[in-house]
Amino acid sequence: MIQATGLTKVYGAKAAVDRIEFEVRPGVVTGFLGPNGAGKSTTMRMILGLDRPTAGRVTVGGRRYRDLPAPLREVGALLDAKAVHGGRTAYHHLRGLAAANGIARRRVEEVLDLVGLTEVADQRAGGFSLGMAQRLGIAAALLGDPGVLLFDEPVNGLDPEGIRWIRRLMRSLAAEGRTVFVSSHLMAEMALTAEQLLVIGRGRILADTTMTGFIAANASTHVKVRSPDLITLAPLLTARGWRTAPADRGSLLVYGVSPAQIGDLAHAARLRLHELAVIQPSLEDAFMRLTADSVEYHARSRDVA
Template identity: 65%
Template sequence: MIELEGLTKHYGDVRAVDHLTFTVRPGIITGFLGPNGAGKSTTMRMMLDLDNPTSGTVRIDGRHYRELRDPLRAVGALLDAKAMHGGRSAYHHLLCLAQSNGIAPARVREVLDTVGLTSVAKKRTKGFSLGMGQRLGIAAALLGDPRILMFDEPVNGLDPEGIHWIRNLMKGLAAQGRTVFVSSHLMSEMALTADHLIVIGRGRLMADMSMSDFISENSRSYVRMRSPDAERLRDVLHGAGIDVAPGADGALEVTGEDAAHLGELAARHRIVLHELSPQQASLEEAFMRLTAGSVEYHAHENHQRSAAGAKAPAGAWGADWRKKGS
């Protein structure tokens, strides 16, 4: 279990993390989300005593990270896949870590096999691709068979097979009762992986809830109905006291009603339905809605051309990064 209480970090006049309080519990995968500059990396570094908080505390199973005698046996972390000596082989990189924490050398070969790097165990890491480096970083996190796992962008550089593998690995670790804390910008992947979400914006806690609750509370859910007799369907719904909004393709959108109830209502009035589908926002849409006011930088595209059809001036196309409010 990881417990944060009032965690705060200042860099000069900038408050990167602002009184964060939350608990990461065992047995589930907890996703850590936030826009760029929200303070995620700083928070994770303070969890591992790589940065000192201005105020507040972080406890790993009731103790500060620096108080752990053999930290790799308690916490395994992947924060930077490039954090390795390029002149060392994958095997010796892990062996050095194992020896520093009293871990048997046999465990090195076990984790290399787990992450699929046995065939390149003797190769120098400076020749590794991004995905191979990512797998080696995951191997280092698993080395001490820890109770707590922390991953920052774990699928970065992995191919589809690798993404499927790390997803199942994290689910398996959580099923064993371990604490799994993962940060990622890939919303589609997080939606398939995380059970619980911690969302921060500008260093402040914005959400601490289950995945399903987060999506339902930060999105509009409705039932989409489409019929060749749309006018009569609308009249029937209005007659039943049900509010209806027009949708795309001539469909009707109904909020606050169960799809089965709506289908039965249409059937009683012998109205043919071509579509009856519950609609709910994706994790990405819910996240964008919640954090819209906390985004540090916005991209703007200028697609304007002169009335004469002249090309846009240099710099008018593409991303123009501006700080929000500047």
């Protein structure tokens, strides 16, 4: 289990992480979500002892990471797939880690096979693609057969087969009773992988709940409306007090109303409808709604002709 109490990290006048408290429990995959600059990477670095908290504490199995007698055997982590000496082969990179932690040589061969790098084990890591580097980083995280695993953006650079593989791997590790903590910006993938969610924004915990509970609390079913008369229909929808949002060209999303209500309104106004589709709420919808006030970097939208 990973446990944080009053965990705080201040850089200058800014609190990157502000008195957060949470538990990451074994047996489930816990997703860690937040906008850029929310404090995710800083939190993970403090768990691993790479950054020292300004206040509070975070423990793994009741102890700080630096107090663990054999860290690699208890905690495996992938934070930066390219943090490897480019001149070393995949095998020798893992062999060096294994030797430093009293891990048998055969375990190196096992994890290389597990992540699909056996055939390139003698190639230098500096020539690896991002996807291959990710697999090597995952192998390093698994090397000590640890009970706690942290992955930061583990699917970066992976092809569709690799994405499916890492998803199944994380779920299988959790099913074995391990603690699996994973951060990602890919909402669709996170929805398929995690059962628990921890959401952070501007350094503070915004939600700590189940995946289904988070979506139910922060998103709702809505209706996609496509019409050649949308310019006339849209003001009629908002005049009823129904919340709308632009979708793709020629369509709107309408919240808190049924397709029948929209259809009746359009019929009464003699307006054409080409599509009325019920859209189920998604993790992305829930995340965007909850973190709207926590986004630090906003790009200007551009209308598409």
